[in-house]
Amino acid sequence: MLRRSTLLNLGLVTSLCSGLASAASDVPSVHVYNWYDYIGPTTLKDFQRDSGILPVYDTFDSGEVLEAKMLTGHSGYDVVVASNFILPGLIKAGAIQKLDRSQLPNLPHLNPVLLEKLRANDPDNLYAVPYLWGTDGLGYNVDKIKAALGEDAPVNSWDLLFKEDNLAKLSQCGVALLDAPAEIMPIALHYLGLPPNSSNPEDYKKAQALLLKLRPYITYFDSSKIQSDLSNGDICLALTWSGTVHSAKQAAEEAGKGVRVEYSIPVEGAPLWIDNLVLVNDSPRPANGLAFINYLLRPEVVAPATDWIMTANANRDATALVTAAVRDNPGIYPPPEVMAKLFILQPQSHAIERVRTRAWSNIKSGH
Incomplete structure (x- = not known):
């Protein structure tokens, strides 16, 4: 998509130019590591204008890349954007530091519902500031789903994916799943009525059996x-x-080619993910990092990011500033009754991670 590639280029150019400028001057800077498509189109420029701090901005396209860099240490970054389910590991490893709340006067703008959800990964909300958030769910082609399953296709239910009869018909027009066992396996467990964050190896056998049955109909x-x-x-x-x-x-x-795409959060419930601003434990410029985090907590700063990326932000006071078509979209900003059914994913023990990884390998290979 043009918007994403443009923003990627902006991030890379900003990173390159900022890096050169930083090396050539004594201008104060902040080094940021973020997903490649995850900031407003003018936020970096505006931050430098308003603060006098030069943002040196690098991007990643995989949570695994971020986690590996953080756990290795000495990254040189001040602020990184970390998903909620890797927070416990980063906290335990001492990779991120507690936030000095006195330096974050914009914290009251945050949505208390999301702060409460985040406690599952950051128990006392000491380390992470929620930034953008969303859900895992079903993206579908309206006309092709209707052609395959009829007018009553269960587009608002996991049955659309997990019922073999449905998936067999949909395989003719293409079915894709995230290559993300830490997200897909909990969804399968939840569909089976089992705890999505189960620590029972037997539960993963049941999830594996369900997905193996469906594997022949999954395109990739x-x-x-x-x-x-x-x-x-x-x-x-x-x-x-x-x-x-x-x-x-x-x-x-x-x-304009007539392709109609929609998104649904299944009525049975789905994972809620939160991407968070955190301060690296060995940050060379912690004060500038906190200034950058506090800047992104301003409603008028984060609202354009939501419009640009089509992803909800965690700032309750920014909602009114978001374009009506975005804030009124229940797939982006779910109503309270849907929010109540969303669950937070949690990291598992090494033993369970091995079980899950092995099951995922079997599922992908079809064995």
Whole structure:
């Protein structure tokens, strides 16, 4: 999508130019590590203008890359954006530091519901500031789903994906799943009526059996090409992140080729993910890092990011500043009754991670 590639280029150019400028001057700076498509189009420029601090901005496209860099240490970064389910590991490893709340006067803007959800990963809200958030759910091609399953297709239920009869028919138009066992396996467990954060190896055998039964009808597992394939009409169903589907929908509308894409949060409940601003434990410039975090907590700063990325922000006072079409979209800002059914994913013990990884390998290979 043009918007994403433009923002990627902006991030890379900003990082390169800022790095050169920083090396050539004594201008104060802050080094930020974020997802490649995850900031407003003018936020970095505006922050430098308003604060006098030069943002040196680098991007990543995989949570695993971020986690490895953080656990290795000495990254040189001040602020990174970390997903909620890796927070416990980062906290335990001493990779991030407690936040000096006295330096974050904009914290009261945050949505208390999201802060409470985040306690599952950051128990006392000491280390992380919620930034953007969303859900895992179903992205689908309206017309192809209707053609395969009829007018009563269960597009608002996990049955659309997990019932073999449905998936067998949809396999003809393409089905994709995130290549993310830490997210897909809990969803399968939840569908089976088991705890999504189960620590029982036997539960993972049941989830594996369910997914192996469906494996012949799954076109691919991939976390990067679902957006373009949905927007182009190359697949008709995907289990993916909400932001991916909303961007695909927008791209399809801009292309004007008649591809209609929609997103649903299944009525049975789904994972809620929160991407957070955290301060690196060995940050060379912690004061500048806190200034950057506090800047992103300003409602008028974070609202344009939501409009640009089509992903909800955690700032309750920014909601009124978000474009009406975005804030009124229940797939982006779910109503309270849907929020109540969303669950937070939690990291598992090494033993369970091995079980899950082995099960995922079997599922992908079909054995």
